[in-house]
Amino acid sequence: MKPQWDDLPTNVRRTVEEQIGQVLKAEPVTKGLMPGLAARLHTENSGTVFLKAVSTASPAAPLYERERRAGAVLPSDLPAPRLRWSGEVDGWIVLLHEYVDGRDADLSPGSPDVPLVLDTLAVLNEALTPCPGEVPEVAVNIAGLQAKATSLLAGELPDRAMYETALGRFDLDALEGDTLLHYDLHPGNFRIDDGRTYVIDWAFAVRGAAWVDAVMLAPRLIEAGHTPEQAEVLLARVPAWRSAPADAVTGLAALWTMFRLYKARFGPLEGRDFRARAAEAGRAWVRYRSA
Known part of the structure; x- marks a missing residue:
């Protein structure tokens, strides 16, 4: 408790x-x-x-x-x-x-919150480059994802070949950069209040490439009902996304998804269902990018 x-x-x-x-x-x-x-x-x-x-x-x-x-x-x-x-x-x-009042963002297709969220992400990228303070490098967070991916690959894993291919092309150095990243963007960390959008809960903040936050948001758009293709079209509204290296995006998407697969299997019981839904959205995105 x-x-x-x-x-x-x-x-x-x-x-x-x-x-x-x-x-x-x-x-x-x-x-x-x-x-x-x-x-x-x-x-x-x-x-x-x-x-x-x-x-x-x-x-x-x-x-x-x-x-x-x-x-x-x-x-x-x-x-x-x-x-x-x-x-x-x-x-x-x-x-x-x-204290910021308001409600969680609605990322479903047609929601007026979607452009607000994407424009807010672009504002963050611009305002937080160069990184205004000392925070850990993005590799610190990625290490946790890689550890869970390694654990899954040691056992039975659906779509193993897809994940192995994505991770085989992944280069961690491509994530380096000088932007302060939120790293944990999801509907609950956006607060919509009277037409304004606020970003809360910066506990996973790191320094890295600006496009990383867009990658973290993409599966949330898919989970909310967008197709992977539609999600990527929407993300084109964010300038940093347009310069993201393709293999790095796919590899990071795979790591993001495998982390949630792991937590859906072995994490706290109260979080397994929503992590399974997130993992399914991530899997759909990795499959789309791997086709």
Whole structure:
């Protein structure tokens, strides 16, 4: 069970209130699989603030540190919540963000959200090149995908030849670049509020080639109902996508898909169904690109 506001040590809560004023109400946010506390804080002096916190002993602590590092350097005019304060208090990493209201993006065919999301991605690419701060290289995230792919290839795997061919042509060096990437773009990490689009949850931020974020978004478009061909036509709206090396795109798509296949088989039970759906979308895209 995820911790809640009252579960935080007294000194952690006191420190938060020193930053934003007395907390009148704390509403837990239970959506998502990331360990740690997430809560919407209603305060006496600062309106509504979004709190994230995790124990420094948690395996997720490095991701909170990465989000903290990214939040500190995101340009103030970027369509993303501002990091108002962060710190480490009594063994807890604490992040206080501007609260962004709204709803998840709808990426289905014909949705007015689709062009908003694609235009927002283009804005991110431009505003975050060159990378404005120190974050890990994209290879750090890719290593996790490669490990899961290796594990799957050691056993029974449908479409094995397709994946092996895609990975055989994959060159990790092609992903290098000088753009700050979100890396985890999906409908839940876009917030649509009164015609504006915000990008939240920068825990997987890395430095790499600008087109990588478009690759991460493509299977989400397919999962929402677009064909692979339609998804690629839509992505042409993003300038960085148009310069992406074909073999690198296909290889990364294969790794993305195999990671979700692995999690659908062996990951937490509560996430297996939606990861299986994501994997099916990714498989369709890899098959289209491999034809």
